[in-house]
Amino acid sequence: MYALEMRDVAKAFGPTRALKGVTLTVRPGEVHALLGENGAGKSTLMKILAGAYRPDSGEIRLGGRPVVIHSPHAAREAGIAMIYQELNLAPHLSIEDNIMLGREASHWGWLSRGTQRPRVRDVLARLGHPHLSPDTLAGDLSVGMQQLIEIARALVFDAQVLVFDEPTSSLTQADTARLFDVIRRLRAEGRAVIYISHFLEEIRQVCDAYTVLRDGELAGTGPLDAATDARIATLMIGRSLDELFPTVPHTPGEPLLDVSQLAGQRLPRGATLTLHRGEILGLAGLVGSGRTEFLRCLYGLDAVRSGRITVAGKSLQGGPAARMRGGLGLVSEDRKGEGLAQSLSVADNLTASRLGPYTRAGWLRLSARKRAVRQWMGKLAIKARHPDQPVSELSGGNQQKIALARVLHEEADVILLDEPTRGIDVGTKSELYRLMGESAAGGKAVLFVSSYFRELLATCDRIAVMVRGEIREVRPARDWTEESLMIAATGGLAEPPADRIPPPLTPANPPRGSSSTD
Numbered sequence: 001m002y003a004l005e006m007r008d009v010a011k012a013f014g015p016t017r018a019l020k021g022v023t024l025t026v027r028p029g030e031v032h033a034l035l036g037e038n039g040a041g042k043s044t045l046m047k048i049l050a051g052a053y054r055p056d057s058g059e060i061r062l063g064g065r066p067v068v069i070h071s072p073h074a075a076r077e078a079g080i081a082m083i084y085q086e087l088n089l090a091p092h093l094s095i096e097d098n099i100m101l102g103r104e105a106s107h108w109g110w111l112s113r114g115t116q117r118p119r120v121r122d123v124l125a126r127l128g129h130p131h132l133s134p135d136t137l138a139g140d141l142s143v144g145m146q147q148l149i150e151i152a153r154a155l156v157f158d159a160q161v162l163v164f165d166e167p168t169s170s171l172t173q174a175d176t177a178r179l180f181d182v183i184r185r186l187r188a189e190g191r192a193v194i195y196i197s198h199f200l201e202e203i204r205q206v207c208d209a210y211t212v213l214r215d216g217e218l219a220g221t222g223p224l225d226a227a228t229d230a231r232i233a234t235l236m237i238g239r240s241l242d243e244l245f246p247t248v249p250h251t252p253g254e255p256l257l258d259v260s261q262l263a264g265q266r267l268p269r270g271a272t273l274t275l276h277r278g279e280i281l282g283l284a285g286l287v288g289s290g291r292t293e294f295l296r297c298l299y300g301l302d303a304v305r306s307g308r309i310t311v312a313g314k315s316l317q318g319g320p321a322a323r324m325r326g327g328l329g330l331v332s333e334d335r336k337g338e339g340l341a342q343s344l345s346v347a348d349n350l351t352a353s354r355l356g357p358y359t360r361a362g363w364l365r366l367s368a369r370k371r372a373v374r375q376w377m378g379k380l381a382i383k384a385r386h387p388d389q390p391v392s393e394l395s396g397g398n399q400q401k402i403a404l405a406r407v408l409h410e411e412a413d414v415i416l417l418d419e420p421t422r423g424i425d426v427g428t429k430s431e432l433y434r435l436m437g438e439s440a441a442g443g444k445a446v447l448f449v450s451s452y453f454r455e456l457l458a459t460c461d462r463i464a465v466m467v468r469g470e471i472r473e474v475r476p477a478r479d480w481t482e483e484s485l486m487i488a489a490t491g492g493l494a495e496p497p498a499d500r501i502p503p504p505l506t507p508a509n510p511p512r513g514s515s516s517t518d
């Protein structure tokens, strides 16, 4: 018997088929990992379960009984609870009020504090916090404790199915460990838990079974013990890791781009970096750390307050046109806004910044240009019907290739890429990695800004980490891990592993130097 069955669930948003008939089954007392790359359909499936979206087709059963979940309220009544990344507590209300919120209307139409309090205490105790006062204001709690209150609320409603959507992304390691304890308690109580996360290591700690979605379809499911990490990664990306990250041999040479103490109006704040010919240098960091501003300052799009930029020893100044002549090329994060002129053709977008080769005595030789553009389209496998097609008609991945083709066409020596693989399919990602490798092999230098640590680790020679507008640390890629990058990106504030946390200073554990007799 399953606690939850979602069978052949389909959902489209206009032309986007987010779910193409997906099945997910979870047993009571099971923690089930729901996995998949960005855009695979995980959140859509869970929003259907939560009553936020209606499925186009498919069936949902709870404890074997078919149900129709037509609203968030209906989901809650049916015993389904969502614990989201961003918490939904009222900070000015007490723990008790938050837990009972939405539950207050009793059969008698009024609220009985007397019967309410023991239930709150019972739930807190079951979650391992018998001493927490129900009167504490939610706003005074840590993020981890606030999350616990959300879970307590789910238990007061006696939720049988609990969904955690990337619950640890803003938790410290200690809070994460506590959360895992709570999830194990939920499992021991026979509840069904669905756990969404990108971190396989976490999933191995708490989950029993897994389901992988890929492009809105079921890619695989089964007990976690029976699947290796490599197997799961392969299910997620639809090909092996070697295929996703093609290796193009290249060797870093002499310094090419030298940036010293670069500061913008707000960000960056004194960033220093050296990029070599034939090198792919990754730039990791959290959103808002200043990586985009750094590239914009380099390319002359944002005003530079102080600092020095040289390419092959020559100092760079002025606006984007001057920087381009100086050897820089930028593929910006915002493809739609400043990246490409959406209404213009593939040919115009690709060549407008360097028409020289197709101009003779002041005339643009259209046929020569068209031939060249066709060659670029072939080289980068750009799927457009013809060079005159407006770029607005192309998919995001193909637009991204045109943005890169333009920079290559400009014959930039230093290629600046800002989140180039975001929101594009795995096949195109893989082609972009190959083009980056080929560029490095051709003696160019590539600066690769990305928030996906895995792709940085797989494609870069070195990786630098930006924190609050400064380059904090640069190391060869092989000396980083996803975890150490995350710690560096958060400013090294992540807690050390538990075995390195010093014991608390309690009377039983006096500080060194005090008179102790053991």
Ligand code: ADP
Pocket: 013, 016, 017, 018, 036, 037, 038, 039, 040, 041, 042, 043, 044, 045
């Ligand atoms: P995941 O949570 O696995 O990253 P999502 O369920 O958020 O994936 O998205 C699946 C697909 O559906 C993506 O292509 C996404 O762009 C699309 N999508 C999700 N929600 C909406 C929406 N409200 N409107 C249009 N498209 C959406």
Ligand code: MG
Pocket: 042, 043, 044
């Ligand atoms: Mg999601």
